[in-house]
Amino acid sequence: MLLRAALLAPLCALPLHAQDGGQLYTLYCSACHGADGKGATGGTFPPLAGSDWVMGDAARPVKIVLHGLHGEVEVDGRKFNLEMPPQGSVLPDDQIAAILSYARTSWGNKAEVVTAEFVKATREATADRKGPWTQDEILKLHPLPAAKPPIANLISQVYKGEWQKLPDFSTLKAENIEEEHDGKISIKKAGHTDLFGMVWEGDLTAPYSADYLFRIDADDGARVIIDGKTVAEVNGTGPMDGGRGKEGSIKLEAGPHKIRVEYFEYYGNEGIALAWRNASVPGWKSLSDTSVKGGREPIPLVPLNGRAVVYRNFIEGTTPRGIGIGFPGNVNMAYSADDLAPELIWTGSFMDASRHWTDRGQGNQAPAGEKVVKLSGSRALPDNARFRGYKLDAAGNPTFSVQVGAQFLLDTWKPAGATGEPALARTIAVNGEGGPMEILIAEKAGVKEGPEGFELGAVRVKAEGEGLVSRDGKVFVKVSPGKPATVTYSWK
Template sequence: MLRTALLASLCAVPLHAQDGGQLYTLYCSACHGADGKGATGGQFPPLAGSPWVLGDAARAVKVVLHGLHGEVEVDGRTFNLEMPPQGAILPDDQIAAILTHARSSWGNKAEPVSADFVKATRAASADRKGPWTAAELLKLHPLPASTPPIANLLSQVYQGEWQRLPDFSTLKPGNIEEEHDGKISIAKAGFTELFGMVWQGDLTAPEAGEFRFRLDADDGARVLLDDKEVVKVDGIGPMDGSRAKEGKIKLTAGAHKLRVEYFEYKGQEGIALSWRGPGIPSWRNLSDKPPKTGPDPIVIGPQNGRAVVYRNFIASTTPRAIGIGFPGGVNLAYSADNLAPELIWTGAFMDGSRHWVERGQGNQPPAGESIVKLSGTPILPKEARFRGYKLDPAGNPTFAVQIGGLTLQDSWKPTDAPDENAATRQPALQRRVSLKGSGSGLELLISDQSESKVFDDQEVSFADRFFIHTEGVVNLINRGGKTYLKLLPGETATFDYRWNR
């Protein structure tokens, strides 16, 4: 009742087009986002650059008046969310103001919508009893022709019985078809079992950078760009998201040769492919069926030169892990259970979507690459207790552990490590470990994965996966396939972790 009264009082106030931004914030931004890109990381349809907003204004007016039900495709993505009708709540001038704002914001450039136009559209559709479907609206108000997602797309069909992806280059295709809509589809296969298809075309990267591809299939498929395999789902199985795979590749801006291979054994059939990357902020479908996906990534990383902390569940470490994303593309996960650094990696830090959208369960893996598992076991005596951590002004952590009368301080920050010729430097993590108080010395576990091997006079190697560049005297001990650091009270050891190139 309070909400109804509030809305009624708002509607009683005559607002004009210049108030469209305020009205949009009040009624629309919770779903479509303040930036028009869709709220919660793009989980709702974007309005920025959307042909549903641009072009024929009657289409957008009818959506606002009567709502929208069922699947709708926007920017290559399929959404199936209910758009509630607003015609009984919003008067004509407010609808006009909101749509004028949406059609002229976030890079959109379309004619304003007048209150008289909304009034006429309302009268013309007064008999409408329920929400529209996308098909109904597009029959009345077609979207402008769009560039196909894959240019010059051709498909070839093969007959055969396979349970793994065959070498299609050794097989003779049957019919060859032009796929004018530019989407991967098995609609023209002509078979439902024991067949394969290959699609070839040109995929244009709008900007240079790293692109990600999601692939699912019943039964097997793989994607190649410029003859390089990007992602593959092989063998026999359903297309229900359980077998879906994701791959990534760095591309230059411009067109690249795309090849998609697929085979169907028996039973159900289908293939789904989407991509995203620079210039493509949300997943865009390259097939007529979208892959089943979770929420869009929420990138977590350092801000304004300051390290960032992530305290949710991180894969390959313990529940009380503390993730630190440093500037320069180096990252750390410290276990407050095992009192040890357990993971280091390069590149992106974490994707927060699993735990920040609808509080998803499970462990989130690091978002970057070159992930190194340092250890996975307790490294100190049983009486050792975690005493928390402090952050310096740059966000760099110092972890504190008490062992009887001793206090261990374990500090981390980003740095650079020289290459073999000391001609260039690469991102690295500097660790400074000090022991204070009274008592006997400690053997601090450095790696339970491998023993250290001398690389040169200042570096040791760990199975060639990572290196430690030492400064001063660092007393490393190998025993039982593990590496320990010997530390006495009053001593400090400083060394850098770097990755094998």
């Protein structure tokens, strides 16, 4: 009861008047779309800020909130394939109206507010709707405004000549100059297929002040120049999509910047592909009519809805049978089922899954976060010990189970940072017939020891129970059957 009351208290304390669109947004939308509307967890979720989906015809966002949305969707040039749960049964008409009015007038969005009457009418008109919308269904009913060209005021110039490297176009005379109203880099209208060059110039607007990445690939050569600085270049002759593509980064202030792209084609196939993205947000946006291949995008794995997330793949710093757990609260760990021990703990982001989720997924993936601490790197239990798997509780917290003879060791991990500083709590219990066990919890010469704890790299380790035993640069915790020990790791 106490726990229940504690959980409910902060919700009850919020005055949920219909007009508090901002507060309602924080409660019902910001976990996924971000407090700043840019999409939570570094843009894993689609943005509402600057999204055409939110603006214009209000029926579109109202129906999405009522019934949800799933399958592939494209928002502001980036593709997502996720699931938004329906909220129609949780949120009354006036609250949906308040939230959407807030979203349509915040973060630079400009659209009319939404009334409760409109939501009510939309709800009644779609009462038969079962299941979330797909992009096709909802955009057929409520199309998005025509997409803005990616590059404004774009002009292209065509040159004729024989080059095997990018020439100095400033010394050459263009045979043709054209305005490109679709704002995309394209060689379709060049009028040649061999021995020509092209230069494009226009204005590219950076939505935020941030580091941006550009990726360019060409058959044969091309470079992208932003505000007079070459950011990425593929030079010489050769094919596209064959590993010649190049990436470069540049810091840009929010607002328009001069973009210049130079290109040449020698003989044979021809093509150019150019894309860019905010370095901290996944999702390349194409600036050409051909998309760039080979640019691996980060796929951050994040705990959702307060539940820990599991990653079972090759994690750098532990053994092949590593099990990674990313907890809410920016704390993470990796357990080795070979060494029967937790081996890595870290703070910040959990894992980038893109290496192993794309077809070329080979090798180890390093933790994505910071302050990685290696706890140990050798077998923690006797030779007869066997890994018996792990269980997750309702919050996704794992209990790793190891059998040693007739005894079972149960090792449970939870986030513990109630005070706001990142911490992990571990409970080690021993069941079954037998005496106390000594479990390796740290392995490093020169750990600084106190009475019931020690420091290891960036963490303070505290143990409660029967105490710590240390020998040969290793620290063990003693656990007897029926008397669990707790170990807390907090980052300094």
